[in-house]
Amino acid sequence: MFVKSCSSTIIFAITSLFFLTACEPASQSQKTDSAEKAALSVDGRLIRTQQEYVDALSTIKAGDTLVLADGVWNDxxxxxxxxxxxxxxxxxxxxxxxxxxxxxxxxxxxxxxxxxxxxxxxxxxxxxxxxxxxxxxxxxxxxxxxxxxxxxxxxxxxxxxxxxxxxxxxxxxxxxxxxxxxxxxxxxxxxxxxxxxxxxxxxxxxxxxxxxxxxxxxxxxxxxxxxxxxxxxxxxxxxxxxxxxxxxxxxxxxxxxxxxxxxxxxxxxxxxxxxxxxxxxxxxxxxxxxxxxxxxxxxxxxxxxxxxxxxxxxxxxxxxxxxxxxxxxxxxxxxxxxxxxxxxxxxxxxxxxxxxxxxxxxxxxxxxxxxxxxxxxxxxxxxxxxxxxxxxxxxxxxxxxxxxxxxxxxxxxxxxxxxxxxxxxxxxxxxxxxxxxxxxxxxxxxxxxxxxxxxxxxxxxxxTGVAWYPKSGDAVAFDSGEVVNVESASELMQKIATVAPGSIITLAPGDYDINKQLQVKTTLTIKAETPRTVTLYPMRSLTFEIEDGGSLKLDGLNISGVKSPDNAGNVLIRNTKLPTLFNYQLHIHNTQITDLNVNHSAHVFDAGYRSMADHILITESVFENITGDILRLDKEQDDLGIYNAEYVTIKDSSFSNIEGAVAKIYRGGTDESTFGPHFRMSNSKVQKVGGGKRNKTGSSIFLLGVQQTRLAENTFSVAKVVTIDHTVGEPRTQIVTNTFTNTPMPVVTETFAKGPSTAIVVGNIAK
Missing domain, CATH: 2.160.20.10 (Single-stranded right-handed beta-helix, Pectin lyase-like)
Structure with a gap:
């Protein structure tokens, strides 16, 4: 096996001897004599360096075989x-x-x-x-x-x-x-x-x-x-x-x-x-x-x-x-x-x-x-x-x-x-x-x-394909790896950087002061050993950053913002601000997130520009006293048909005293080549949501360009309007069996289609 010995780009043509620095696999066999080299090349001419390749091409003729030596050929x-x-x-x-x-x-x-x-x-x-x-x-x-x-x-x-x-x-x-x-x-x-x-x-x-x-x-x-x-x-x-x-x-x-x-x-x-x-x-x-x-x-x-x-x-x-x-x-x-x-x-x-x-x-x-x-x-x-x-x-x-x-x-x-x-x-x-x-x-x-x-x-x-390279299995799933037991904040901060994909970091009961930004580099679950016996206290403006290739699940936790720094725009979870190549997932289950209100515009999750979530899932969770938004998925406002999440699902959860919106999802432009976004919310409570002066949408939920929406069996109380804007394609919206108390009925707008709204709005109660 050979390993690379340098890393510089080479650009060449067959008929040209001009080239930049050659990058070549290093090998002990370079020290062998010509007879030994010939023995390694039974079925053609063995090529060990990029320069050798250039030289060989200058004399290539019909019937010739060039054999690249095993190893990593860089650039x-x-x-x-x-x-x-x-x-x-x-x-x-x-x-x-x-x-x-x-x-x-x-x-x-x-x-x-x-x-x-x-x-x-x-x-x-x-x-x-x-x-x-x-x-x-x-x-x-x-x-x-x-x-x-x-x-x-x-x-x-x-x-x-x-x-x-x-x-x-x-x-x-x-x-x-x-x-x-x-x-x-x-x-x-x-x-x-x-x-x-x-x-x-x-x-x-x-x-x-x-x-x-x-x-x-x-x-x-x-x-x-x-x-x-x-x-x-x-x-x-x-x-x-x-x-x-x-x-x-x-x-x-x-x-x-x-x-x-x-x-x-x-x-x-x-x-x-x-x-x-x-x-x-x-x-x-x-x-x-x-x-x-x-x-x-x-x-x-x-x-x-x-x-x-x-x-x-x-x-x-x-x-x-x-x-x-x-x-x-x-x-x-x-x-x-x-x-x-x-x-x-x-x-x-x-x-x-x-x-x-x-x-x-x-x-x-x-x-x-x-x-x-x-x-x-x-x-x-x-x-x-x-x-x-x-x-x-x-x-x-x-x-x-x-x-x-x-x-x-x-x-x-x-x-x-x-x-x-x-x-x-x-x-x-x-x-x-x-x-x-x-x-x-x-x-x-x-x-x-x-x-x-x-x-x-x-x-x-x-x-199909080749027999010597494995076919793809399923992506690494949450909770599919080893269990890593943790008893302190310092241990948590150490383990989160080193665990294998699919791991579950299990936290012993107690309080955890998080005074460092936690980088999520792989598929990872952070879970309370016993639900709701663990409280995390964020002490930085950003607590969790999902890096390219990372996914995060929070399970059974209490997260309190009372120790957060007195800064505007604190964020609990965020993608890296750099555009990301790989899709991610975010799951929040049986978790209570409260008091992100030390200063204004504190958000639970803020998507990065050019990031894509395969699925954001919130289940059986509680969100209280938050001065910003829960989910900000509205970074792609250049109207090119790009958006930040394919599926957003919320069920069996409650939101109260939220100055921003439960979700802001934006997909602009007129392109018809995609299926999403999808937004589904069921059996959840929305109380006093959306009324903050910095909530420019004036909505408790704001969905623009979402292709499939379903709101079912939710209760809205003293909340701002649900705003849904149908744009391209054939958007499908179902608003069924919800209760709206001191809350306007949802507004569905048809931006491009002519005629009445295509939304199905049935069985709702207005009080």
Whole structure:
């Protein structure tokens, strides 16, 4: 094994001898004689330093193999350029697969013909350019008939979350990207893209197959696609790209998992596992979607296929347990824009949707997106021989406009659809049985040749990516690690910096004066040994800071602000003020937080700019005598569709004498590429909240741009108004069975939509 001996950036071309300081793996084998070196290079020329690589490239020829020595190669910008042949490609590979690590500011570019790369790992860094792996040297020098296989890119993200880059970009023609492992892209930018920005990259016949696209976290903004084929500008050009036998595992970046933006592509036999969003035929005509399998398992916002444009064929696919709504539904056919610009929505026409199985899918949306702009309904299209079964007794079809341009015939369903499409369905009781292929099958439907064929066999996760690098498991959960017992404040301050992910710091009964800022660097629970027998006294302006990669749970504590410094704007918990790359969670359970009132504007939690919470959860907790806000999630006011929390859930809690708001959530702009934020509050009490003179919203709860809101069975007493502003998308608000005593009824405003509010407001009591 080799270790790095220096760390400086190198930029070079094959034909140039100019280079900056070389960074090279150090090894005892450097001291061996030439015979020993040759023995180590049985299957090619062993390369130990970046300078050796430059020298080797200057004489490279067809059939040559360069072998990078095992070790960490830091700040290594690799350009593999040469002219191989079909029989004798030029190869760059790892000495041992998985043991050549490209870190720091590193990337890989291919230029020429018949180039082959395998066995490398990119981790602990990011590309200094906009692409980690690029099938081009520059705009004029591309790769053709080249292949990248068994390469890993793991968390190789730009630390500036919204400094967008791409991990893999295919240019040129006849290239293949297969059996690779891409996981953990946390910053903006598509994970993988096919570019058609020149004639040399159009009609390219690329093949993307057997790759493992591992978990991609919620971005909270547009620009989180996992795969994009083409762009709007060139979407009327054909690509002829084949995407087959890939596994998309919890790819949750945004509403489009795959964004197709070109013509004549094939999406075959891919598996989408618990991935939020859809395979979207966003632009381009004449594409084929066949044999794909979507497993939602009831997870939020899991979707299937979204259909736009002309001459599309969607057949023999299987969709199960998908909960998605609107554009992210289980199956969606969109309305178009008349005489659409190339970057808007072209009308669905001449599209065939046949022999698909759609099981326990919440929403099949027809003519979706119908509004004043999107008025071009689907035409000359068919929906035939599909199997639609829902075990919950609900009809999944939602019709938003005229669907007479879609012919429905030969379908089987167990729930009666709407009258205007009912003639195309035969109703039968469900006889689904799970087959050996893991899919639910109907013997009746198979006999009638309806639904996906029994021969459909989804590719397994283990048959994608590489065998020598582990697939992603679940993220570290709260309370999943060791228990660390603590009896004093000094011990707490020491342990919080060193515990392993998932640990539970258990506090013995007593009082704890916290005179240092506590940095939360990992997933951590701080818990009272016996609930409410522990009191923390913050003695700094900031008590807990959640660093990038940290998450915090407070359980069973009392937290009193009576010893806080007499400063305006004290904060109990805050994200780091620097933009963060990784999403976090904050849970507060069975905890009492009181008397944050030594001075004005003392807040419980203040989100950082460009931070994203997967979930903020408050349960069975009490908040009293606080001069600021409980949750401040309103830092993204540049109106770019970015926001600070995906889910905010409050239940069985009480808030009294709060001068600020219980929650301020802001999501501005007109982007429709995300699902959140979500806000849910139930069985909670709000008394004397929102009346402070520094509460500029004048609200006890202020929600702007929240996509899903539910207020249920709460009591509001002498509180300021709940303000909800519906902006983009199709926001869903339910305000049900709440009691408002000496409190205005909630105000719901429709900023963009015309007509009455879409909010459901029922069963509430005003006193």
């Amino acid at each position: 290594f910008e690799i350009l593999l350029k040469g002219e191989g042949s079909e029989e004798q490609p030029i190869t760059l590979k790892a000495q041992t697969k998985g043991k050549v690590i490209l870190s720091g500011l590193s990337n890989l570019r291919l230029a020429g013909e018949y180039l082959h790369v395998e066995g490398l790992v990119f981790k602990n860094g990011y590309s200094p350019t906009g692409e980690v792996i690029s099938f081009s040297e520059d705009a004029d020098t591309l790769a053709y008939h080249s292949r990248v296989t068994e390469v890993v890119i793991d968390g190789f993200s730009n630390p500036d979350k919204f400094n967008a880059d791409k991990w893999v970009v295919l240019y040129g023609k006849h290239n293949r990207f297969d059996h690779n492992h891409l996981v953990g892209k946390s910053n903006a930018g598509v994970t993988m893209a096919v570019r058609l920005n020149s004639e040399d990259s159009q009609e390219n016949y690329h093949r993307i197959d057997h790759n493992y696209f591992g978990p991609r976290p919620i971005l909270g903004s547009n620009g989180g696609e996992t795969l994009r084929v083409g762009t709007s500008k060139y979407s009327l050009s054909n690509s002829f790209t084949v995407v087959e036998n890939n596994y998309f595992d919890r790819c949750n970046g945004e509403v489009e998992i795959i964004s197709n933006k070109s013509g004549q592509n094939k999406f075959l036999n891919n598996v989408f596992f618990e991935s939020r969003g859809t395979l979207t035929l966003r632009h381009g005509n004449g594409n084929l979607v066949e044999g794909n399998v979507f497993f939602g398992n009831g997870k939020d916002h899991t979707g299937g296929i979204r259909v736009i444009n002309a001459d599309q064929t969607i057949r023999n696919n299987y969709m199960e347990g998908l909960t998605g709504i609107r554009f992210g539904g289980g199956f969606t056919i969109l309305n178009g824009v008349p005489n659409s610009k190339i970057n808007r929505y072209h009308q669905v026409k001449n599209t065939k949707i046949e022999n698909n199985t759609i099981v326990n899918v919440d929403n099949i949306n027809l003519a979706a997106g119908s509004d004043a702009e999107r008025t071009a309904v689907p035409i000359n299209s068919s929906f035939s021989n599909n199997l639609v079964i829902n075990s919950n007794g609900q009809n999944p079809f939602k019709i938003f406009d005229d669907v007479s341009g879609i012919t429905f015939a030969g379908n089987i369903a167990n729930q009666a659809p709407q009258e205007e499409i009912a003639q195309g369905f035969n109703l039968q009781e469900s006889d689904l049985v799970r087959g050996d292929n893991g899919l639910l099958q109907s013997q009746t439907a198979q006999a009638a040749e309806v639904g996906a064929p029994a021969s459909l066999n989804p590719i397994s996760r283990d048959d």
